Amino acid sequence: MRDFRLYCVGESGNCFKVALMLELCGYAWQPVFVDFFGGATRGGQYREEINELGEVPTLEFDGKRLTQSGVILTYLANLSGKYGGKTEDEKLEILRWMLFDNHKFTSYYATLRWMVGLQKTGDPAVIDFLTKRALSAFSIVDKHLRARAFLLGDEPTIADFSLAGYQYYEEETGIDRSAFANLNAWSQRIAALPGWKHPYELMPRGLDVATNK
């Protein structure tokens, strides 16, 4: 069995995507705390030795490192034979959603949450732009989920785990979630999968719990 080490921080939904997959696959793994809020990923050592992209998550095993949550999820799906789709069409559909997620669904919303929910500051014009883009991406996924339990149909896949990365954090972002009933039902369906845990149960937090600073 591989000894998986996940460089991560609890507040990162991108890290949660991978932590959740490791849990649902039943793999033994341990989090390696990255002082993200202290600037660790911006410094030379992390970029020189762990991930030249300057990002978490990074998954380390067998003297090897993988980065980009979509790459790591695909690797784990291939390794485990779980959540990766069966046919070529399903695998392409998973890739389609994960690309949409990385480009639009996670990226705009995570940046909005970072500014409004965590840093509590930001240019109003930028926040307005991010809000509109996040709402548009939420609407697209909500509509798709109107007729499906999960993104590809009846069974969850890594596409769901990718898009669900930021669905369980509770900071205020200004997005009215009550407008997205299908999205809410879908994230609850994922949270009901056996072995699901909240991000903060899986990974150490970088910010103080009481003050969020």
Ligand SMILES: N[C@@H](CCC(=O)N[C@@H](CS)C(=O)NCC(=O)O)C(=O)O
């Ligand atoms: N597409 C990447 C995004 C990773 C990412 O942006 N991670 C954030 C933390 S949630 C990060 O490390 N950001 C550092 C930066 O952008 O400088 C993935 O899915 O792994």
